[in-house]
Amino acid sequence: MGVDAAIVVCEPDPSRVLTVSPLLHFLDKWEIPHVVWLNKMDRASAPFSEVLEALKSVSSRPLVPHQYPIGASEDLVGFIDLVSEQAYHYHDGAAADPVPLPEDLAAEEKAARTEMLETLADFDDHLLEELLEEIEPPEDEIIQDLKMELGADLVVPVFVGVASKDYGVRPLLDALVRETPEPHVTAERRGVDLSSNEPLVQILKNYYSPQGGKLSLARIWRGTLKDGASLGVDRMGGLYSLMGSQQQALSAAEAGSVVAIARLENAKTGDTLSTGESTSVLPIADILPAVYSLAIAPEKRNDEVKLSGALNKLVDEDPALHWEQHGDTHEVILWGQGDVHLKIAMDWLNRKYNLPMSTHEPQVAYKETIRNAKSDIRGRYKHQTGGHGQFGDIYIDIQPLPRGEGFRFDQKIVGGVVPRQYIPSVETGVREFLKQGPLGFPVVDVSVTLKNGSYHHVDSSDQAFKQAARIAMQTGLPECKPALLEPIASLSISVPNRFTSNVLTLISGRRGQIMGYNNKTHWPGWDEISAQLPVAEMQTLILELRSLSMGVGFFSWQYDHLSTVPERLKERIVATAGSHK
Numbered sequence: 001m002g003v004d005a006a007i008v009v010c011e012p013d014p015s016r017v018l019t020v021s022p023l024l025h026f027l028d029k030w031e032i033p034h035v036v037w038l039n040k041m042d043r044a045s046a047p048f049s050e051v052l053e054a055l056k057s058v059s060s061r062p063l064v065p066h067q068y069p070i071g072a073s074e075d076l077v078g079f080i081d082l083v084s085e086q087a088y089h090y091h092d093g094a095a096a097d098p099v100p101l102p103e104d105l106a107a108e109e110k111a112a113r114t115e116m117l118e119t120l121a122d123f124d125d126h127l128l129e130e131l132l133e134e135i136e137p138p139e140d141e142i143i144q145d146l147k148m149e150l151g152a153d154l155v156v157p158v159f160v161g162v163a164s165k166d167y168g169v170r171p172l173l174d175a176l177v178r179e180t181p182e183p184h185v186t187a188e189r190r191g192v193d194l195s196s197n198e199p200l201v202q203i204l205k206n207y208y209s210p211q212g213g214k215l216s217l218a219r220i221w222r223g224t225l226k227d228g229a230s231l232g233v234d235r236m237g238g239l240y241s242l243m244g245s246q247q248q249a250l251s252a253a254e255a256g257s258v259v260a261i262a263r264l265e266n267a268k269t270g271d272t273l274s275t276g277e278s279t280s281v282l283p284i285a286d287i288l289p290a291v292y293s294l295a296i297a298p299e300k301r302n303d304e305v306k307l308s309g310a311l312n313k314l315v316d317e318d319p320a321l322h323w324e325q326h327g328d329t330h331e332v333i334l335w336g337q338g339d340v341h342l343k344i345a346m347d348w349l350n351r352k353y354n355l356p357m358s359t360h361e362p363q364v365a366y367k368e369t370i371r372n373a374k375s376d377i378r379g380r381y382k383h384q385t386g387g388h389g390q391f392g393d394i395y396i397d398i399q400p401l402p403r404g405e406g407f408r409f410d411q412k413i414v415g416g417v418v419p420r421q422y423i424p425s426v427e428t429g430v431r432e433f434l435k436q437g438p439l440g441f442p443v444v445d446v447s448v449t450l451k452n453g454s455y456h457h458v459d460s461s462d463q464a465f466k467q468a469a470r471i472a473m474q475t476g477l478p479e480c481k482p483a484l485l486e487p488i489a490s491l492s493i494s495v496p497n498r499f500t501s502n503v504l505t506l507i508s509g510r511r512g513q514i515m516g517y518n519n520k521t522h523w524p525g526w527d528e529i530s531a532q533l534p535v536a537e538m539q540t541l542i543l544e545l546r547s548l549s550m551g552v553g554f555f556s557w558q559y560d561h562l563s564t565v566p567e568r569l570k571e572r573i574v575a576t577a578g579s580h581k
Contacts, residue, residue, distance in 0.1 A: 001030070001204065001219075001270070001282075001283075001284060001285055002202060002204040002218075002219030003032065003182040003186075004033070004180055004181050004182075004183060004185075004256075005032070005033040005034060005150070005176065005181065005185045006027055006032055006033070006034040006035075006038060007034065007035055007036075007037055007172070007176075008020055008023060008024065008027070008034055008036045008037070008164075009037050009469075010036065010037075010038065010039070010055075011038070011039060011040050011043075012038045012040065012041055012043075012044040012045065012048070012051045012160075013045045013046070013051070013363050014040075014045070014046050014048065014050055014051055014054035015045075016550070017051070017054040017055050017057070017058055017551060018058060018496055018550055019550055019551055019552055020058065021496070021552055022528075022552055022554070024058060024059050024060070024061075025060070025522075025523060026078075026155075026285075028059075028060045028061055029201055029522075030283075030285065030509060031149050031152075031153040031189060032153065032426070033151055033152075033180060033181060034153070034156060035066075035150070035156060035157045035158070035159060035172075035175075035505045036055060036063065036156055036157070036158045036159070036160070037158075037159045037160070037161065037168075037172055038051065038158065038160045038161070039161060039162065039163050040162060040163075040164075041069055041072075041073075041076050041160050041161060041162055041168075042074055042076045042162050042165075042167075043073060043401060044069075044073050044076075046064060047072065048065075048069050048072070048160070049108075049194060052065060052158060055158070057525070058525075059154045059156060060524070061086075061154065062122075062155050062156070063114045063117050063156045063157075063158050064115070064119045064120065064152075064155050064156065064158065065082060065112045065116055065157075065158050066081070066082060066083070066114065066116070066159050066175065067079045067080065067081055067082060067158070067159050067160050067171070067298070068082060068089060068105070068109050068147075068160075069137070069160050070089075070102060070105060074501075075088075076090070076162070076167070077089055077090060077172070078090050078096060078099065078159055079096075079161075079168060080101065080105065080109050080110070081145060081171070082112055082113045082116050083111065083139055083142050083146070084139055084194075084326045085101065085109070086098055086101075086173070087099050087100065087101045087102060090162075090165070090167040090168070092165050092167075093165070093166045095170055096167075096168075096170070096171065098504055103329035105282075108347040114137060117131060117137065117142070117347070118131065119155060119205070120142070120146065120155065123145075123148075123154055123155075124145050124148075124149075126141075127141065127142075127145060127504075128267040128438075129547045131321065132449070135372055142223060143178060143179065143278070145480075145568060147178070147179045147181070148181045150179055150180065150181070151180070151185050152189075154473050155398060156178070157175070157407075159171070159172050159175065166503045175237035176317070177189060178388065182256070183255055183256025184255070184256075187217075187221045187255065189224060190221065190282055190283070191280075191282065191283070192221045192222055192280065192282070192292050193222075193280060194222060196222065196223075196278070196513055197222070197223045197224075197539045198222070198223055198274055198275060198276045198278055199220065199222060199223035199224060199225045199226075199229070199276075200205070200220075200221045200222040200223060200272065200273075200274045200276060201218045201220050201221065201225060201231065201261075201272075201273050201274070201277045202218060202219050202221060202271070202272050202273075202282050203216050203217070203218050203264070203267045203268065203269055203270060203273065203285075204217045204218060204268060204269070205217040205221055205317070206260070206267065206269060206312045206317050207260075207317060207318045208316070208317060208352065209352075210352060212262070213237075213262065213263060214262070214263060214264065214265060214316075214454065215240075215260045215261070215262055216260065216261045216262075216263050216264045217242070217258065217259075218254055218258070218259055218260070218273075219257075219258050220254065220257045220258075220259065221255060221282065222254050222255050222258065223255060223275075223454070224252050224253070224254055224255070225239065225252065225253050225257075225275070226239075226251065226252045227239040227249075227251050227252065227258070228252060229275045230275060231261070231264060231267070231273040231275060232264075232266065232267065232271070232273045232274075232275070233266055234263065234264045234265055234266055234267065235263075236261050236262065236263065236264070237261075237262035237263030237467050238261070238262035238263070239251070239252070239253060239259055239260075239261060239262075240260040240261075240262070241253075241257075241259060241260070242259075242260050242533070243508055246427060247260065249512070255449070257350055259315050263273070264385075264463070268316065268319075269284075269319050270284030270285075270317070276290065284382070286579040287319050287320060288320045288337060289555075289556040289557070290320075290321075290322060290335030290337070291336075291337060291338070291541070291542040291554070291555060291556075291557070292335070292336055292337065292338045292341070292342065292539075292542050293333050293334065293335045293336075293340060293342075293362050293495075293539075294303040294333070294334055294342050294359040294360070294361070294362065295329075295331040295332065295333050295359065295360050295361065295362040296332050296333070296334050296346070296357045296358070296359050297331075297332065297357065297358050297359075298355055298356070298357060298358075299356045299358050300358060303355050305331065305352060306353065306355060308483030309351055309353065309354040310352075310355055311323045311332075311334070311349075312560065314345060314348060314349065318346075320337055320341070321334065321335065321336045321341075321345055322334075322335050322337060322395065322430070323335065326362070326365065326571050328442060329362065329363040329365055330363040331362055331363060333362050337542075338542055338546070339543060342359075344519065346359065349372060354476060357526055361429075361539055362539075364486060364487065364535055364536045365487055365535075366441045366484060366485065366486055366487075366565070366573065366577070367441055367442050367443070367444045367484075367485040367486075367487075367562055368437045368438070368439045368441045368442070368443050368482050368483065368484050369400060369403075369443065369444055369445045369480055369481065369482070369483050369485055369562075370398065370400045370443075370445075370477065370481060371400060371416055371480065371481040371483050371536060372479075372480045372483075373397070373398060373400065373480065374393050374397070374401070374476045374477075375397045375398075376397070376451070376478050377395065377396050377397070377472045377473075377475055377476035378393070378394070378395050378472060378475070379392075379393070379394050379395075379396065379468040379469055379470070379471040379472025379473070379475065380392070380393045380394075380468060380471065381386065381393075381464050381467040381468040381471055382459075383464075384459075388458060388459055389456075389459040390459055390460075390461060390463065390464040390467070391426045391455065391456040391459035391460050391464055392422070392453075392455065392460055392461075392464035392466075392467060392468035392469075393453050393454040393455065393468060394418060394426055394450060394452070394453035394465065394468045394469060394472055395450075395452040395453060395472075396426075396430075396448055396449060396450055396451060396469075396472050396473075397448070397449040397451060398446065398447070398448055398473075398476050398477060398480055399447045399449075400445060400446065400447075401445040401446060401479070402445065403445055403561065404445070404562070405445050405559065406445065407431070407433075407434060407443075407444065407445075407446055407447075407450065408446075408532060409427045409430060409445070409446075409447075409448050409449075409450075410448075410449045410450070411423050411449065411450040411451075412450070412451050413450060413451075413452070413453070417453050417454055417455070417456060418450065418452075418453040418454075418455060418465070419460070421462075422455065422462060423450060424458065424462075424470045425462040425463070425465040425466045425469070425528050426450050426465050426466070426468070426573040427450075427469075428436040428469070429464050429465065429466035429467065429468065429469025429470045429473070430448050430469045430470075430473055432466070432470065433469070433473040433474065433477075434446065434473070436483060437477060438477055438478045438482045439482050439484055439574050439577075440574060440577050441577070443477070443482075444485070448473075453468075455576050458461065459570075483564050483565075484564070484565040484570045484573060484574065485562040485563065485564060485565065486534050486535065486536055486562065486563060486564075486565045487534070487535040487559055487561075487562060488532050488533065488534055488535070488560050488561050488562065488563045489532065489533050489534075489535050489557045489558065489559060490530075490531075490535075490557075490558055490559075490560040491507075491529075491530070491531045491533055491536060491556070491557045492529070492530060492555060492556050492557070493507075493528070493529040493530075493531065493545065493553065493554075493555040494520055494523070494526055494527070494528050494529075494553065494554055494555065495526065495527060495529070495545070495549045495552070495553040496525055496526055496527075496549065496552065496553075497519075497526060497527045497549075498528045498564075499548055499549045499553065500517060500529065502548045502549075503545065503548070503549075503553070504517075504529070504549065505531055505532045506541075506544055506545065507529070507533060509539035509543065510533060510538075511533070511534050511537055511566075512531050512532060512533040512534075512537065513531060513532045513533075514529065514530075514531050515530040515531055515532060516529075516530050517529040517530065533557075534563070535559075538557070541555070542554075542555070
């Protein structure tokens with residue numbers, strides 16, 4: 001979000017251009033100017049024109065060739081700059097030499113240049129008039145058009161080369177200097193008020209180092225930022241330019257700079273900060289929804305006290321991660337974008353914070369409920385020792401509730417057969433028993449009604465009635481035909497439509513229910529599939545989805561409801577859970 005322009009590097013393989021589709025969509029959604037650089041042109045699997053057409057099919061912005069290759073695959077020798085119509089020959093690790101335009105490529109070059117000019121003329125009436133009148137536009141005018149239309153994210157210039165041999169890298173850098181927008185143009189597009197000189201910065205990313213503490217990578221959108229200034233509630237602990245891991249101290253930095261700021265302890269990724277009273281808030285990209293999780297625990301028990309602090313730093317560095325202490329399973333669960341993402345996170349915890357971790361698949365938060373009602377269940381607790389004894393005696397009704405109702409406790413005591421002060425203890429005993437029902441899981445959607453009972457004016461107590469309630473539940477609940485419930489997630493899956501049928505098969509094979517699918521809005525050639533899927537079937541879903549969709553498929557999800565587990569799976573789940581207790 002802090003860049004003036006982006007370079008999308010891809011291979012000249014028409015069968016794989018789909019893999020850049022989500023990236024191009026992101027850049028276009030945020031109107032970030034970008035160019036495409038076709039790398040490895042010495043290994044091209046198809047003609048340049050065919051690769052260009054394939055790329056156009058996945059871009060919502062028109063692609064314009066800025067260069068045309070001379071030769072193909074292993075015979076690649078140079079390129080033609082379509083702005084100047086100057087041909088160049090490549091040299092390993094050195095600048096390209098100008099050469100005469102190859103006669104055998106004159107027609108292809110002319111066609112490619114005409115395509116570029118006609119695309120630019122769609123946004124420039126003066127250039128359109130020149131083309132209609134067959135006036136050759138001057139080179140400076142073409143460059144200015146490229147600069148304006150690239151800066152407004154209206155066109156996407158395409159360059160070629162071979163990075164490993166330094167073919168085309170220097171012309172690409174020259175074009176970036178010449179044609180990408182200046183910082184103030186980007187600031188205006190981001191909505192920055194440039195009428196003020198008050199420094200305005202946005203946090204792009206946070207880093208933690210064992211020695212240097214917290215560093216915040218920030219874009220200066222406006223004004224001059226001086227070392228030692230206060231940003232928000234924090235005072236800067238240093239201002240640096242970064243080159244890899246090397247830091248160079250700065251006394252000040254101008255608008256357009258990307259700098260590292262030390263000790264902004266309260267700064268989060270995306271925050272907009274200023275040195276004064278500015279209330280500007282710049283837009284930030286959406287945090288990617290988590291789609292893969294692992295239950296984690298320190299290998300050394302003594303490290304448990306350090307875990308939450310290290311995880312908070314980890315999430316501060318990478319907002320695509322998040323963690324939770326699950327309320328039902330009591331596991332610490334780390335969420336991310338896939339198995340590789342979480343493996344990297346585990347490596348960070350080990351290397352940066354000396355926290356080697358053990359991991360396993362998270363437990364599914366199963367629940368249980370009842371199918372039948374049971375009335376007049378007695379719970380009688382009598383215990384006699386020296387001195388006062390313990391006595392509590394109750395009768396309860398147990399009934400199922402509609403799905404999602406949770407737990408309800410009522411009492412219909414008449415005549416004080418159970419004194420009022422003991423009724424809350426009965427409810428407490430019931431609630432405690434429901435934490436682990438007959439199948440070994442928390443019980444939900446149950447109503448318990450206290451109907452009758454008796455007490456002893458000396459031996460009765462809160463504890464006695466709580467125990468009586470537990471006895472009644474232990475007696476009655478197994479007779480109410482317990483049923484196992486599993487959480488069901490509602491999913492929205494996005495894939496190119498050529499993979500839709502495969503995804504439908506994938507969901508059905510995981511006990512999922514297809515709710516429907518439609519064209520994905522603003523994503524030409526993509527479908528959006530709505531489905532419901534048991535959470536127990538979701539652990540490796542993202543891995544299979546990416547595998548069958550060339551790595552580009554994605555989904556978002558949320559908890560939807562609880563559903564009864566099929567009987568054929570119930571016994572296995574209960575047995576497995578029992579072996580873990």
